[in-house]
Amino acid sequence: MNAAQKTDEYDLIVLGGGPVGENVADRAVQGGLTAIIVESELVGGECSYWACMPSKALLRSAQALRAAQHVAGASQAVTGKLDVRAVFERRDSFTSNWSDDGQVKWLDSAGIDLARGHGRLTGEREVTVTDADGATRVLRARHAVAISTGSDAVIPPIDGLRESAPWTSREATSAEELPERLAVIGGGVVAVEMATAYAALGSQVTVIARSGLLGGMEPFAGERVAAGLKELGVDVRTDTGTVSVHRGADGVTVTLDGGEKIIATEVLAATGRSPRSGDIGLDVVGLEPGRWIETDDTLRVPGSDWLYAVGDVNGRVLLTHQGKYQARAAGDVIVARAQGDDVDDSPWGRHVATADQAAVPQVTFSIPEVGSVGLTEAQAVEAGITVKAIDYDLGWIAGASLYEDGFEGQARLVIDTDRDVVIGATFVGPEVAELVHAATVAIVGEVPIARLWHAVPSYPTVSEIWLRLLEGYGRDSA
Ligand SMILES: Cc1cc2nc3c(=O)[nH]c(=O)nc-3n(C[C@H](O)[C@H](O)[C@H](O)COP(=O)(O)OP(=O)(O)OC[C@H]3O[C@@H](n4cnc5c(N)ncnc54)[C@H](O)[C@@H]3O)c2cc1C
Numbered sequence: 306m307n308a309a310q311k312t313d314e315y316d317l318i319v320l321g322g323g324p325v326g327e328n329v330a331d332r333a334v335q336g337g338l339t340a341i342i343v344e345s346e347l348v349g350g351e352c353s354y355w356a357c358m359p360s361k362a363l364l365r366s367a368q369a370l371r372a373a374q375h376v377a378g379a380s381q382a383v384t385g386k387l388d389v390r391a392v393f394e395r396r397d398s399f400t401s402n403w404s405d406d407g408q409v410k411w412l413d414s415a416g417i418d419l420a421r422g423h424g425r426l427t428g429e430r431e432v433t434v435t436d437a438d439g440a441t442r443v444l445r446a447r448h449a450v451a452i453s454t455g456s457d458a459v460i461p462p463i464d465g466l467r468e469s470a471p472w473t474s475r476e477a478t479s480a481e482e483l484p485e486r487l488a489v490i491g492g493g494v495v496a497v498e499m500a501t502a503y504a505a506l507g508s509q510v511t512v513i514a515r516s517g518l519l520g521g522m523e524p525f526a527g528e529r530v531a532a533g534l535k536e537l538g539v540d541v542r543t544d545t546g547t548v549s550v551h552r553g554a555d556g557v558t559v560t561l562d563g564g565e566k567i568i569a570t571e572v573l574a575a576t577g578r579s580p581r582s583g584d585i586g587l588d589v590v591g592l593e594p595g596r597w598i599e600t601d602d603t604l605r606v607p608g609s610d611w612l613y614a615v616g617d618v619n620g621r622v623l624l625t626h627q628g629k630y631q632a633r634a635a636g637d638v639i640v641a642r643a644q645g646d647d648v649d650d651s652p653w654g655r656h657v658a659t660a661d662q663a664a665v666p667q668v669t670f671s672i673p674e675v676g677s678v679g680l681t682e683a684q685a686v687e688a689g690i691t692v693k694a695i696d697y698d699l700g701w702i703a704g705a706s707l708y709e710d711g712f713e714g715q716a717r718l719v720i721d722t723d724r725d726v727v728i729g730a731t732f733v734g735p736e737v738a739e740l741v742h743a744a745t746v747a748i749v750g751e752v753p754i755a756r757l758w759h760a761v762p763s764y765p766t767v768s769e770i771w772l773r774l775l776e777g778y779g780r781d782s783a
């Protein structure tokens with residue numbers, strides 16, 4: 306075999322260089338394997354350039370301003386509005402102006418090779434990469450191929466929507482101009498975060514949600530976020546369908562199911578995701594293109610001993626941190642299997658992503674923020690678990706009242722009363738994001754309630770909510 310052919314054989318080929326693909330490759334290389342990432346756009350993926358980072362950068366200045374405005378003494382010092390241009394520039398710095406030079410350098414330092422182009426499975430353990438000029442390169446994997454191609458925004462089949470050139474999350478996170486009016490179709494995380502960001506920046510925003518906001522979370526989360534959006538001047542329409550969309554000379558007209566028309570400069574379709582699996586050669590390995598790729602808990606495709614699907618594309622959980630958690634398990638198990646080491650695939654073992662089912666943390670960076678982990682009360686009941694839900698008003702916590710004047714928020718713990726452990730938690734309020742990890746630790750560690758009484762929150766912090774929630778459950782219950 307000559308040198309040129311040799312470089313085309315790797316222990317692991319990773320299809321897609323988003324946050325998840327990068328981590329699968331990194332773990333494998335740290336375990337002693339060789340790895341190459343195939344990437345068709347920017348190394349770093351959706352999260353770095355059109356999702357997590359730019360969306361949070363667009364939101365952060367508004368949150369900082371709001372925080373200062375809610376503490377007497379500081380509020381007198383901040384009398385101006387957000388500087389929209391400066392917010393966009395700060396966002397641009399987080400996306401490195403949509404250049405992946407920094408991430409490519411990191412790949413290099415981590416010992417991971419990169420093939421730029423569109424990758425497709427073309428056989429067992431084989432990926433063919435087609436670059437921008439149409440040239441092809443065939444890569445062969447000695448041990449595994451990991452698909453981490455992520456997901457795309459769905460544009461639902463609403464009459465005229467696609468023809469109206471709607472924004473998706475990509476345009477919403479990378480816009481350089483503020484639309485005067487923005488209509489948002491959808492009531493999920495993208496809808497509420499982008500509605501918050503654009504309303505805070507000065508757009509007139511209408512949210513059109515066919516049911517409530519933040520479905521799948523505790524009901525009070527969506528209700529409080531709807532109230533927060535209204536406070537920001539957003540026109541929130543829940544339980545409202547969209548019949549049609551039409552773009553004309555004056556902008557976009559969105560017709561609601563009652564016949565009312567909303568006129569906007571731009572319309573954002575924030576209506577969920579579909580897997581980027583349509584054109585990656587899944588048919589070659591007997592899988593259906595365009596579907597979420599099913600895996601076992603080691604992230605391997607059932608029936609295959611070499612094909613893995615990690616991150617958004619497997620549809621398990623569409624979050625960067627959870628995808629990276631899967632990536633650590635997948636990278637490590639690929640190494641273990643390649644080296645003939647023991648595989649620890651029992652629940653909570655090193656080589657499985659058990660937390661995907663039991664303890665997924667998520668923060669929605671709206672105003673107010675929502676932090677949640679584990680099961681809601683309704684999900685627990687549906688799963689047949691005997692639970693007690695404990696609620697407490699966050700505004701009554703001494704640390705919260707010091708944190709900002711008129712602090713408003715709510716917390717809920719969902720406790721499995723048979724096992725006396727926490728299985729779910731939701732916090733809604735200003736900057737509650739940092740409360741979530743304590744709950745994640747309690748759930749993953751299955752810390753008995755009796756022991757949680759000994760985890761003393763500092764006074765006066767918002768974390769004292771834990772004490773109040775435990776008191777609400779009652780020490781005698783434990
Ligand atoms: C607006 C928005 C905000 C979000 N905010 C958050 C947040 O705050 N926190 C959070 O945890 N999650 C957030 N998410 C979700 C997060 O972006 C995804 O879960 C995450 O990006 C998934 O990572 P991934 O590596 O699986 O896929 P991606 O990030 O989508 O990366 C996949 C990569 O594969 C490449 N690729 C695809 N097909 C091919 C091919 N055939 N050949 C070569 N390369 C290919 C793509 O170009 C891309 O670079 C947000 C999502 C959106 C839409």
Ligand SMILES: NC(=O)c1ccc[n+]([C@@H]2O[C@H](COP(=O)([O-])OP(=O)(O)OC[C@H]3O[C@@H](n4cnc5c(N)ncnc54)[C@H](O)[C@@H]3O)[C@@H](O)[C@H]2O)c1
Nearest residue numbers: 461491492493494495496515575576577578623668669670
């Ligand atoms: N802060 C974060 O962690 C964060 C932020 C943004 C996105 N994300 C991730 O990205 C993923 C995608 O977010 P999303 O908000 O697009 O999806 P989502 O699944 O959270 O919400 C989709 C919304 O669109 C509505 N919808 C779907 N089809 C529709 C139709 N035909 N007509 C009208 N409404 C319709 C649904 O009712 C729902 O309200 C989420 O799963 C989330 O995990 C995470």
